Amino acid sequence: MxxxxxxxxxxxxxxxxxxxxxxxxxxxxxxxxxxxSIGAQLAAFTRESPLSILVQVVAQPFPILTGxxxxxxxxxxxxxxxxxxxxxxxxxxxxxxxILFWLxxxxxxxxxxxxxxxPYAAGWVTLAVAGPGGRFxxxxxxxxxxxxxxxxxxxxxxxxxxxxxxxxxxGALALATLGGTLGAAVFGRPNGGTGxxxxxxxxxxxxxxxxxxAPNGTVVGTVAAMASQGGSLYFQDPQSGDPAxxxxxxxxxxxxxxxxxxxxxxxxxxxxxxxxxxxxxHGATFDPARAAAVLGGPTNVPLASLPITVDTRTGVISLSG
Ligand code: FES
Numbered sequence: 623m624x625x626x627x628x629x630x631x632x633x634x635x636x637x638x639x640x641x642x643x644x645x646x647x648x649x650x651x652x653x654x655x656x657x658x659s660i661g662a663q664l665a666a667f668t669r670e671s672p673l674s675i676l677v678q679v680v681a682q683p684f685p686i687l688t689g690x691x692x693x694x695x696x697x698x699x700x701x702x703x704x705x706x707x708x709x710x711x712x713x714x715x716x717x718x719x720x721i722l723f724w725l726x727x728x729x730x731x732x733x734x735x736x737x738x739x740x741p742y743a744a745g746w747v748t749l750a751v752a753g754p755g756g757r758f759x760x761x762x763x764x765x766x767x768x769x770x771x772x773x774x775x776x777x778x779x780x781x782x783x784x785x786x787x788x789x790x791x792x793g794a795l796a797l798a799t800l801g802g803t804l805g806a807a808v809f810g811r812p813n814g815g816t817g818x819x820x821x822x823x824x825x826x827x828x829x830x831x832x833x834x835x836a837p838n839g840t841v842v843g844t845v846a847a848m849a850s851q852g853g854s855l856y857f858q859d860p861q862s863g864d865p866a867x868x869x870x871x872x873x874x875x876x877x878x879x880x881x882x883x884x885x886x887x888x889x890x891x892x893x894x895x896x897x898x899x900x901x902x903x904h905g906a907t908f909d910p911a912r913a914a915a916v917l918g919g920p921t922n923v924p925l926a927s928l929p930i931t932v933d934t935r936t937g938v939i940s941l942s943g
Contacts, residue, residue, distance in 0.1 A: 627755030631703045634716060634745050638700030639797070645693040646801035647808075652689050655863045658903075660689035662864065663887035667726040670884065670923050677726065693801075695719065698794035703749065706759035707786040716746035727886050731920040761786065842930070843868050845876065845937035854892035856881065859928065860941070865889045866928055868939060869910040872897065876939060878930045879914045884923035899925065 645651045650658035655665075664685055667677045681688040699719065702712025720743035728737035764786070777785070842857040848870050859866040865881040869892060879899065881889050888903035892910075898917065899908040906919030914925035929942045 624755035624757045627749065627752055628757045630745055630749060631706075631754065631758075634742065634749065635700045635703030637742075638696045638703065638716060640700075642693040642696030642700065642794075643797065643801040645689060645696075646798055647805035649805060652686055654685045658888055659685070660692075661685040662882050662889075663727070664688065665862070665864065666882055666884055666887040667729075669926075671726045671729045673722075673725050690798075692719075694794055694798045697797050697801075698790055701793050701797070702790055705790070706754040706761060707764075707790045708783055709754045710750055711787075712790075713746050713750035717743050717750055720746055728920075730885050730923055732922050736920055764789070839931065839940035839942040841938055841940050842866070842878070843939045845870070845932065845939065848876070848939075852892075852894045853897070854894070867892060867899065868930070869897075869899070871911050873911075876930065876932050877910055877913075878928040878939075878941070879908070879910065880926040880928060882925075883921070884916075884925060885919065885921040890925065 645660075648658065651660055653659035654661040661682075664677055664682050668674045668682065671677060695715065696719065699712050699716045702708055703716065720739045724737060724739035724743060728734075728739045731737035734740060761782075840860050843855040848855045848868055853870045855868040857866055857868070858864070859880060862880065866878060867881040867890070868876055868878050870876050879890075881899070883890050883901040883903065883906055885901065885904055885906050888901050890899040890901045890906070890908060892898075893900050897910070899910055899914065901907070901919065904920050906921050907917040908914040908925050909917050913927055916922050916924060930939055931942050932939050
């Protein structure tokens, strides 16, 4: 039994530390907008999560801070599971965070058993109820190395918990700082790259000027530019700041969609072979010929359509409205 609990602690602890570090190292994550950013993910959550209002009020105004808090909390919870320090609080935190992820990031995954967060929550609840299991715990080592004076009165439970919490917090902050520094050094996260303007529009074909205002709306591309890009063209939606994509259907009609995947906010890519929009993160597939209806993958929410007009004389495509 204690070995089983130790294995569960090992798996969940390492997974949460990895998840926290991965977010900090990923150069795209800690940004307010753009493909793979926490800002794009929060925007996706507001479209379908039952916690939409909470996300809009609490998290969306502070996307970078939200991303940082989630990352450091994941690392602290993972360390708590591995070391056994303030264990039940760490396991309860792991359960709460997993349920939060289920209600946001995994909510669109149908059927629910394809989503990862409920099983994580079940694992954390098991640890919170069962405790650390008495093996591979750091508190014994701390007692022998940090509670130095053997003649002193034994430390009270509150003081001991406080000490353990402090060690855990310091460890999490040190690891997070290391991960963030590594992300900036190795992957070159751009300084100040946290606003919508800083996010690249993949495959845009519009040059660096981006969409331009025109009397009938905002010009986002031309039919000729689409042809040179294999039938699609990316641009940045000036209203939402999201990446968006124009697709020329086999009928010749041009359609436009918000390119932020309705699962967890990655940017979908146009596949010229199948003429479908496919998410590189978890494989959600959308059919542009059927209003971006979902053909497969962990979401059942189509991409948002964007209204456009095409000037048949000049081939200029504008966002209307
Ligand atoms: Fe998961 Fe697109 S973000 S399928």
